[in-house]
Amino acid sequence: MSQTATAEKPATAPQATPFRMLHTMLRVLDLEKSLDFYVNKMGMRLLRRQDYPGGEFTLAFVGYGDEKDQAVIELTHNWGQKEPYTIGSGYGHIAIGVPDIYGLCERLQSAGVKIPRPPGPMKHGGSVIAFVEDPDGYKVELIEKK
Structure with a gap:
């Protein structure tokens, strides 16, 4: 019997799965x-x-x-x-956990990386995040993990 995830109740994770x-x-x-x-x-x-x-x-x-x-x-x-690829409206971002988001963003900016969303707390509290762009314009979300 499987469970369905809802906004109120997430599905129970399986004990073991062959998928990764x-x-x-x-x-x-x-x-x-x-x-x-x-x-x-x-x-x-x-x-x-x-x-x-x-x-x-x-x-x-x-x-x-x-x-x-x-x-x-x-x-x-x-x-x-x-020509550069069009990213489309379906792509979101890659997320990477980092220990020092402010230091990393400082180094990335010095190296010429675009930072469309500088590091700071999320709007509704919690994690400190930032968004950077790779050379093709793909967004990479940085999430501070101490």
């Missing part, structure tokens, strides 16, 4: 700029990178830990793409 979040894929215009953002500015590691000459694309996987343990981001670069 693996990755989120983002199409990027300039792979090197995207790798610079996620690896050098956001502190992720380049976990693997593979060119597919037959399909004319490259996949690069970045993250904070090994793919066997954590969800990661797949950056897909289609070699023939000349």
Whole structure:
């Protein structure tokens, strides 16, 4: 018997499941700029990178830990793409927990990263958050986790 989640009553999490979040894929215009953002500015590691000459694309996987343990981001670069991708109205953001949001945003801003929502408390109390943009305009929410 399964339970349905409602606004008043969340569904009970299953005891064990064979499912696990693996990755989120983002199409990027300039792979090197995207790798610079996620690896050098956001502190992720380049976990693997593979060119597919037959399909004319490259996949690069970045993250904070090994793919066997954590969800990661797949950056897909289609070699023939000349114009930036349209993000669309369905995409929201990636969220990353960080220990010092103010210090990180200061470093990101100094490195030229756009910060459309500087760090500060959420409107209805609670967490300190900020939003930054990667080179393709994808929003990344930073949530301070001490």
